[in-house]
Amino acid sequence: MTEREIKKAAMKLSPIDVYNLLPRTNCKECGEPNCMAFAAKLVNREVALESCLPILKEEHEKAYRKLQDMLAPVIKEVIIGTGDHTIKVGGKLVMYRHEFTYHNPVAIALDVTDELPLNSKSPGESLLERVKKIENFSYNYIGRNLTLDMVAIRSTSNNPTTFKTAVENVAKTTKLPLILCALDPNVMEAGLIAVQDRRPLIYAATKDNWKNMAELALMYNCPLVVFAPNDLNLLRSLVKTLTEYGVEDLVLDPGTFVNEGLSDTINNFTMVRRNASKGGDDLFGFPIIGTPITAWLNKKDSKEKIAWKEAYATNLLMSRYADIILMHSLDGWVQLPTIIWRFNIYTDPRKPVSVDAGLFTFGKPNATSPLMLTTNYSLTYFTVESDLKKFGGDYYLVVADTEGLSVESAVAGRYLTAELIAEAVKKSGAAEKIKHKHLIIPGRAARLSGEIEDELKNVGLPDWRVMVGPMDSSGIAKFLEESWPPKKD
Ligand code: SF4
DSSP states (O other): OOHHHHHHHHTTOOHHHHHTTSOOOOOOTTSSSSHHHHHHHHHTTOSOGGGOGGGGSGGGHHHHHHHHHHHOOSSOEEEEEETTEEEEEEOOSOSSTTTSOOOSOOEEEEEEETTSOSSOSSTTOSHHHHHHHHHHOEEEETTEEEEOOEEEEEOSSOOHHHHHHHHHHHHHHOOSOEEEEOSSHHHHHHHHHHTTTSOOEEEEEOTTTHHHHHHHHHHHTOOEEEEOTTOHHHHHHHHHHHHHHTOOOEEEEOOOOOSTTHHHHHHHHHHHHHHHHTSOOGGGOSOBEEOGGGGGGOOSSOHHHHHHHHHHHHHHHHHTTOSEEEEOOOOHHHHHHHHHHHHHHTSOTTSOOBOOOEEEEESOOOTTSOEEEEEOBHHHHHHHHHHHHHHOSOEEEEEEOOSSOOHHHHHHTTSSOHHHHHHHHHHHTGGGTOSSOEEEEOGGGGGGHHHHHHHHHHTTOTTOEEEEOOSSGGGHHHHHHHHOSOOOO
16 A cells, blocks of 8 residues: 555544554553544544553554554644644645544734834834734633634844844743744744744745755754745645655645635645645645735735735635634734634534533522523533623523533434433532522423423432523523512422
8 A cells, every 4th residue: 555545544444443453452551441442532533642652662663653654644744833832733634624523723823023113112013012912812712712823923124133033032922833934044044043942834935945945944843834826836846845855844835815816825725735635646735824914915905904805815715725824913803703713613513512511600609599401512501601690690500411412402302301401400419509499491491391390309309390491591580580589389
C-alpha cells in the first residue's frame, strides 16, 4: 500500500484493524477498560495513540509505526507555538464534515502592525492595547467560552529593527501563538530572533524569496506559509520545492480576494482541499490560511462596509476550507458571527451540545422554593437559566440527562421518560432540600405528568405532585405568580 492509500484508508479504519496492532494485554494503562475500548476511541480520534504506553516499547515499534501511518490525516497537522501555548491547525481526515467530525477548529488571528505606537493617548490605538484586546476577547455561548487564537505581527515599516522591537513587545505582552508577516527575509529574521523560543508561523515564502524563507524556517524550526495568489500551479510547485528542500511544516495561501475575486478564492480553496482529500495529491495536503484582512486594502469603501466584507469572506472561507484566518476587525458585530459559526462547524454533529446533569440552584433557594425540571441540551438549559436569572427569585432546577436533546425531541424519542425523570429527581437530592412535594415540569412534557407521579413513588418519593409549567421558559414568572405556592391538595 502506498502512503497515500494508507492515509485514505485511515478514515475507513475499523476498531478491529487498530486492535490487531495494539499489545492486547488489556492492562488499562491507557485509562480504558481494555484494548478494544481504546481502539474504538482511537478510530474516533478521541484519544492519542501515545496514551497506550506499552506500544511505545521497543518490541512494538513496528506496530506503532504502522498505526501512526494508518491514523495519519490527509491534511497534515501543523503546530504553531510551544509548550502550553500551542495551536494545532489542519489535521483533517476528510473533506466534508458529514464524513467525519472535523478536528482542530479554524485558528483566528488578528493583526497588529510594527508601526503602531507602543502606548497611545487615544484608547484602543496602541500596540499593547490592541494585543490585550485580542487576548481578552471572549464570548460565552451556550456555556462555552469562545475566544480568538493568535496575534499576527505585520511589518508595514519593512525595517528589521522596527519589526524586531514590535515582535519583542508583543511577545512580552501575550502568550498567544504568533504569526510573523514580512516578505523581506532580513526583516523576518529580525523578528524570528526576538521570538526564537515561540515557534511562530512565518508568513510567507513566495516565488521570489522561497529559498531564504526556507532557510529561516529550518534554522528557527518554524512552520512556513507558501503564498501564490490565484495560481495553484505555482503554489504546488513551490510546495514541491520547499518539501524537497527539507521544510516539512507548511501552510498554503492560495490568496484571498474579497471583491471581484471572491469566487476564484472559494474555487481555489476548494480545489486545494479536494485535490488533497479526494485526489490524493500530497502536495496540497497541508492546512490552508485565508486572509480576509485583504478587504482593508480597499481604501474607497467605508470602514463598516470593509469590515462587513471581511466578515462574510471569513465566514465563507471557514466553511470552504480555511484552517487559519487572518483578520483585522475586532468589532463585536464582526467577531461574534465568526466565532459562533466556527463553533457550529466544529461541533460533533453526532453529539448534541450538552451541559452536565444534576441539581442547579438560582438565587438562595430554601425548603419552600419551587423545584423545576429541564433537559441537558445546552440551548434549552441556557435559555431556562437566562429566564430564571432575569426573573430573579430563588429556585431549584433538576437537569435531566437526555443525551443533549431538547424537551420536545427527548419526549418524542423516549430520551425523557417518566422513569428517567423520577430517577433524575431522586439522584439530584432535591427531595432532601425541600419540604413540599411538587415538581414543575416543562409544558412540552405535559403528557408524562401522571406517569411521573407513579414513577416517583417507585423511587421512594410517594405523594409527590407534578405541576405542568409553561410551554416556554419565558412564561415561568407568570406561571409562578399564578400557581406558586401550590394550593394544598
Ligand atoms: S494501555 Fe495499551 S495495551 Fe494496555 S489496555 Fe490500553 S491499549 Fe491495551
